[in-house]
Amino acid sequence: MASKLSALKANLSPxxxxxxxxxxxxxxxxxxxxxxxxxxxxxxxxxxDVIFADPPYNLQLGGDLHRPDQSxxxxxxxxxxQFDSFAAYDAFTRAWMLAARRVLKPTGTIWVIxxxxxxxxxGATMQDLGYWILNDVVWRKTNPMPxxxxxxxxxxxxxxxxxxxxxxxxxxxxxxxAMKAANDDTQMRSxxxxxxxxxxxxxxxDNGQKVHPTQKPEALLARIMMASSKPGDVVLDPFFxxxxxxxxxxxxxxxxxxxxxxxxxxxxxxxxxxxxxxxHSVDLRQLMPKRAEPRVAFLxxxxxxxxxxxxxxxxxxxxxxxxxxxxxxxxAGEHEGSIHRVGARVQGFEACNGWTFxxxxxxxxxEPIDSLRAIIRRQIARSGG
Amino acid sequence: MASKLSALKANLSPxxxxxxxxxxxxxxxxxxxxxxxxxxxxxxxxxxDVIFADPPYNLQLGGDLHRPDQSxxxxxxxxxxQFDSFAAYDAFTRAWMLAARRVLKPTGTIWVIxxxxxxxxxGATMQDLGYWILNDVVWRKTNPMPxxxxxxxxxxxxxxxxxxxxxxxxxxxxxxxAMKAANDDTQMRSxxxxxxxxxxxxxxxDNGQKVHPTQKPEALLARIMMASSKPGDVVLDPFFxxxxxxxxxxxxxxxxxxxxxxxxxxxxxxxxxxxxxxxHSVDLRQLMPKRAEPRVAFLxxxxxxxxxxxxxxxxxxxxxxxxxxxxxxxxAGEHEGSIHRVGARVQGFEACNGWTFxxxxxxxxxEPIDSLRAIIRRQIARSGG
DNA sequence: TCAGACTGTGAATCTCGTC
DNA sequence: TGACGAGATTCACAGTCTG
Numbered sequence: 047m048a049s050k051l052s053a054l055k056a057n058l059s060p061x062x063x064x065x066x067x068x069x070x071x072x073x074x075x076x077x078x079x080x081x082x083x084x085x086x087x088x089x090x091x092x093x094x095d096v097i098f099a100d101p102p103y104n105l106q107l108g109g110d111l112h113r114p115d116q117s118x119x120x121x122x123x124x125x126x127x128q129f130d131s132f133a134a135y136d137a138f139t140r141a142w143m144l145a146a147r148r149v150l151k152p153t154g155t156i157w158v159i160x161x162x163x164x165x166x167x168x169g170a171t172m173q174d175l176g177y178w179i180l181n182d183v184v185w186r187k188t189n190p191m192p193x194x195x196x197x198x199x200x201x202x203x204x205x206x207x208x209x210x211x212x213x214x215x216x217x218x219x220x221x222x223x224a225m226k227a228a229n230d231d232t233q234m235r236s237x238x239x240x241x242x243x244x245x246x247x248x249x250x251x252d253n254g255q256k257v258h259p260t261q262k263p264e265a266l267l268a269r270i271m272m273a274s275s276k277p278g279d280v281v282l283d284p285f286f287x288x289x290x291x292x293x294x295x296x297x298x299x300x301x302x303x304x305x306x307x308x309x310x311x312x313x314x315x316x317x318x319x320x321x322x323x324x325x326h327s328v329d330l331r332q333l334m335p336k337r338a339e340p341r342v343a344f345l346x347x348x349x350x351x352x353x354x355x356x357x358x359x360x361x362x363x364x365x366x367x368x369x370x371x372x373x374x375x376x377x378a379g380e381h382e383g384s385i386h387r388v389g390a391r392v393q394g395f396e397a398c399n400g401w402t403f404x405x406x407x408x409x410x411x412x413e414p415i416d417s418l419r420a421i422i423r424r425q426i427a428r429s430g431g
Numbered sequence: 432m433a434s435k436l437s438a439l440k441a442n443l444s445p446x447x448x449x450x451x452x453x454x455x456x457x458x459x460x461x462x463x464x465x466x467x468x469x470x471x472x473x474x475x476x477x478x479x480d481v482i483f484a485d486p487p488y489n490l491q492l493g494g495d496l497h498r499p500d501q502s503x504x505x506x507x508x509x510x511x512x513q514f515d516s517f518a519a520y521d522a523f524t525r526a527w528m529l530a531a532r533r534v535l536k537p538t539g540t541i542w543v544i545x546x547x548x549x550x551x552x553x554g555a556t557m558q559d560l561g562y563w564i565l566n567d568v569v570w571r572k573t574n575p576m577p578x579x580x581x582x583x584x585x586x587x588x589x590x591x592x593x594x595x596x597x598x599x600x601x602x603x604x605x606x607x608x609a610m611k612a613a614n615d616d617t618q619m620r621s622x623x624x625x626x627x628x629x630x631x632x633x634x635x636x637d638n639g640q641k642v643h644p645t646q647k648p649e650a651l652l653a654r655i656m657m658a659s660s661k662p663g664d665v666v667l668d669p670f671f672x673x674x675x676x677x678x679x680x681x682x683x684x685x686x687x688x689x690x691x692x693x694x695x696x697x698x699x700x701x702x703x704x705x706x707x708x709x710x711h712s713v714d715l716r717q718l719m720p721k722r723a724e725p726r727v728a729f730l731x732x733x734x735x736x737x738x739x740x741x742x743x744x745x746x747x748x749x750x751x752x753x754x755x756x757x758x759x760x761x762x763a764g765e766h767e768g769s770i771h772r773v774g775a776r777v778q779g780f781e782a783c784n785g786w787t788f789x790x791x792x793x794x795x796x797x798e799p800i801d802s803l804r805a806i807i808r809r810q811i812a813r814s815g816g
Numbered sequence: 817t818c819a820g821a822c823t824g825t826g827a828a829t830c831t832c833g834t835c
Numbered sequence: 836t837g838a839c840g841a842g843a844t845t846c847a848c849a850g851t852c853t854g
Contacts, residue, residue: 132555132558132559161567162554162564162566162567162592163564165551165554165567166550166551166552166553166554166555166557166558166592167551167554167555167558168551169547169550169551169552169554169555170551170552170554170555172551173517173551173552174517178829179547179548179829180582180583180584180829180830181547181583181584181586182546182547182550182588182590183584184569184571184588184622186569186622186814187814188810188811188813188814189813189814190620192618193618196607196608196611196618197565197601197605197607198565198566198605199565199566199568199593199610199618199619199620199621199658200618200619200620200621201566201621202620202621202622202814203569203620203621203622205567205590207547207551208584213829216582216830216831216832217831217832217833220582220583221758222581222582222844223581224758224759224760225584225730225758225759226581226769227758227759227760227768227769227772228728228729228730228758228759228760228769229726229728229729229730229759230726230727230728230729230769230771231769231771231772232726232845232846233577233578233581233584233585233845233846234584234585234728235575235584235585235587235588236584236585236586236587236588237569237571237587237588237622239731239810239811239814240734241735241810265734265735268733268734268757269730269734272730272757272758272759273584298757325740325741325757326740326741328741328754329740329741329754329755329756329757330740330756330757330758331756331762332756332758332760333756333758333760333767333768334767335843336842336843336844337831337832337842337843341841341842384840384841384842385841385842386840386841386842387840387841393501395501396497396501397497397501397840397841397842397843398501398842399841399842399843399844400841400842401842401843402842402843424765487827488827488829489829490827490828490829491829492828492829493828493829493830496828496830497844498825498844498845499843499844499845500823500845502823502824502825504825504826504828504830505825505826506827506828507827507828512827545827546827546828546829547829548827548828548829572826572847573847573848574826574846574847574848575826575846575847576825576826576827576828576845576846576847577844577845577846577847578828578830578844578845579828579830579844579845580828580830580831580843580844580845581830581831581843581844581845582830582831582844583828583829583830585845585846586827586828589827626847626848627826627827627847627848628826629825629826629847629848629849630848630849630850631849633826641825641826644826644827645826645827
């Protein structure tokens with residue numbers, strides 16, 4: 047954590063004379079007004095941790111959706127007319143997705159939300175550009191609008207695509223343990239249930255009209271950020287609208303960069319974010335993933351006197367046993383090596399977590415040697431890492 | 432209804448000498464062996480009422496995957512699921528979708544099921560070809576396979592696209608009232624909950640191995656047919672597999688045309704359908720899965736604003752306390768984790784029900800957080816579990 | 817006979833740092 | 836960049852075995 051914070055400070059310090067970082071710092075926690083592709087082109091390569099994008103579905107909404115040559119296809123065949131507008135939407139999608147991919151860190155991920163009108167085109171374009179889909183996540187609405195004509199199913203969900211920068215980018219941020227702990231100790235699923243944005247959270251103008259047609263609920267953004275970012279991370283939203291992403295980022299101790307074309311939305315978003323109170327940093331501390339905990343050598347247990355050479359370890363059901371040697375290896379019959387290797391070999395497996403497999407006799411029964419590792423780790427924590 | 436039935440009879444009568452109908456009649460309630468495009472080319476224009484298609488998903492799997500207990504996951508690595516590139520998959524999709532569109536009646540609709548690996552490409556291709564998407568429907572699995580490495584959300588759903596032949600085709604079959612009646616007199620939503628196919632329904636060979644890697648549950652097909660077809664309608668399945676579509680069609684008084692390349696699947700499907708007894712009447716409500724009390728994420732309480740990060744929870748007698756963090760975990764001294772885990776640790780127990788153990792201050796005294804869970808559950812009940 | 821323990825399994829794009 | 840090895844990782848059911 048300390049190193050992360052200092053790295054962040056270095057990143058944002060005006061004393062840092064690298065040409066890239068100040069460029070990002072200048073835009074942190076602000077809204078860039080303008081076209082999202084042009085705005086993203088101002089940001090450095092690999093500079094943001096998470097992108098959340100809620101692109102327009104409606105072809106009429108975007109001035110950038112017009113085909114460059116304005117050519118007219120045979121209007122008597124609606125099929126080709128349709129294809130033409132799909133092609134324009136695809137070009138638009140491709141353009142902003144390319145710009146977004148450049149500014150995304152290798153450890154970063156992107157979220158894109160859409161409905162059946164656009165999400166299939168968006169997803170296909172993402173795959174074409176090399177994004178690697180991690181999940182599609184369904185936002186199930188507790189209170190969707192009914193289908194008035196009774197000619198379809200009630201459209202009760204929207205789809206989000208969560209993707210990393212490419213297939214090789216494996217070390218993206220995902221707070222798996224926290225999600226699981228927060229979900230009754232079972233894995234968080236790909237279908238999430240939230241109410242639509244309404245009530246006090248929904249921004250209204252002086253006439254009581256909603257300011258933005260598709261304002262997303264803060265709860266949705268909160269789960270996204272809690273799942274895929276760390277405190278201090280930078281979240282980019284190229285279709286900022288009325289700033290749900292910024293509001294949640296501020297509340298949850300993340301930084302944001304917003305991009306928006308409409309001044310009315312920008313004004314509403316700035317006023318909204320002004321009212322947000324950030325949470326206390328202590329409440330933002332996240333569950334430490336097992337993978338991030340300090341490594342402990344099995345030999346340390348011997349050196350600390352927690353185990354002695356010659357001790358016999360067994361598995362939980364005492365079906366296998368192995369003897370501890372002074373060099374921190376185990377031996378079991380013809381098998382010898384690390385706790386993991388011997389654990390795997392005695393079972394005939396390829397792999398095994400020796401820390402949880404092997405047990406020792408604590409005088410009152412068998413206990414996994416992982417509990418001895420925990421003792422070492424507490425010593426490390428007390429001595430400040 | 433009477434006119435529909437008489438029209439159907441006329442259609443199927445050998446006395447009807449139109450060149451088209453006998454061509455279809457010859458294939459009714461049979462499986463055509465071979466490539467699906469070649470087989471569909473044998474069928475007349477505008478001759479089928481519903482198409483259900485479960486095309487290859489083009490999974491791109493790496494090496495083997497093992498469960499935490501080191502057992503190997505039986506992957507879907509069949510040759511028919513392998514494609515060289517997205518372009519190859521798109522060409523394949525385009526070819527069968529074009530053939531399917533020709534044989535579909537103007538009043539007909541098509542259902543295509545897929546996962547995030549392929550569904551975006553499939554949906555974009557459908558739009559390009561002029562299909563008009565009516566809904567995307569999410570099949571939420573009650574019992575999906577977990578994510579074994581803890582690097583993604585549990586992939587707990589698949590997506591179906593429901594589309595008519597083109598934008599102008601407004602008089603497609605949709606049994607809105609029947610769906611509504613079956614769903615406690617509220618509109619049927621676009622997210623459906625069903626278990627995966629297992630138990631007695633799952634076809635096994637003599638060795639107890641599953642016959643087909645991706646057999647779909649009959650309940651899913653039953654809802655599709657009850658929603659979008661009438662008795663006597665013809666349902667085409669170009670990727671018939673082990674014949675779930677045929678089995679459900681027979682059970683529900685629909686006709687089917689199956690297309691399948693693999694003889695082993697054809698044999699299994701024919702034997703299966705032989706065993707099916709048509710139903711005399713169908714009570715759709717019996718097809719609505721009953722769900723136990725849904726699991727609620729503690730995180731949902733924060734997202735709903737019922738609790739705030741930083742809130743201090745106590746046990747009933749205020750002997751223990753813990754602070755709520757933004758990620759939905761608790762922290763109490765050196766203990767951190769889920770409400771259950773921290774509840775157990777502060778008491779020195781192995782296990783604890785955090786929902787009843789932890790209390791919050793409701794302004795008028797202490798109340799278990801379980802009462803907040805009840806609020807969330809009421810929302811969940813409204814959206815079908 | 818029954819309750820509980822134990823085993824098996826499903827469309828899966830499933831690690832990461834170091835040398 | 837690839838090989839190596841430490842070490843992290845599962846939910847809901849169905850079916851079988853055991854006491």
